[in-house]
Amino acid sequence: MNGMITVNENYDLDTIIPQLKAYTTGKVVEKVTCREKEILKGDGPKVALLDLGAKKNIARSLNERGCEVTIYPALTPAEEILEANPDGIMLSNGPGDPKECTSIIKEIKKLYDSEVPIFAICLGHQLMALATGADTHKLKYGHRGANHPVKDLKTGRVYISSQNHGYVVDETTLDPNVAKPAFENVNDKTNEGLEYVGKNIFTVQFHPEACAGPQDTAYLFDRFIDMMKMKKEEQ
DSSP, X not given: OOOOOOSOTTOOHHHHHHHHHHOOOOSTHHHHSOSSOEXXXXXXXXXXXXXXXXXXXXXXXXXXXXXXEEEEETTOOHHHHHHTOOSEEEEOOOOSOGGGOXXXXXXXXXXXXXXXXXXXXXXXXXXXXXXXXXXXXXXXXXXXXXXXEEEETTTOOEEEEEEEEEEEEEGGGOOTTTEEEEEEETTTOOXXXXXXXXXXXXXXXXXXXXXXXXXTTTHHHHHHHHXXXXXXXXX
């Protein structure tokens, strides 16, 4: 569903409609990602952050918790990230239609196949789902704003979240042997998070790093850090 704003009152609808239907967002992630690798020093777990258009508060939230954060451009090969031996991998938020990120999805599948703990937000959540065989679709009404209630399906607790997305993971396409729903939007019942079966991977559609705004779900960063520490103790 595309639209157009115009100041031309004499527009030709028959000409415009095919143009609207043919329009795609394109590979916008490649336009907004960082150009070079950056490191935020820390004494705690080493986190590889794949920048898909990341909000700065994602890296800040990890760094403030003691993590050493290495920020990678979106097109970084999975092999380069894994060779650095990170304790965890963070997939960030970002713009556009997730299905346009074809080459990035292939690299995320390689990250999924590793045993490294992964936490993904927003676009990262969608790309992990696509990488593991699920599908996404465009919402009729996108979720925008700082007061969206999401339910933790394990505990039944509702959190107030910040959201800014127009696409969503289609739960009906999930393989129950791969991933299961973890959060649900209270308003329209769309998916808001996944837990991956047999993997140290969890993903959310909303923004736990959002600032200013609700900080109800900032605890998810602590959960990610605990996951990394537990994995390291097992080694």
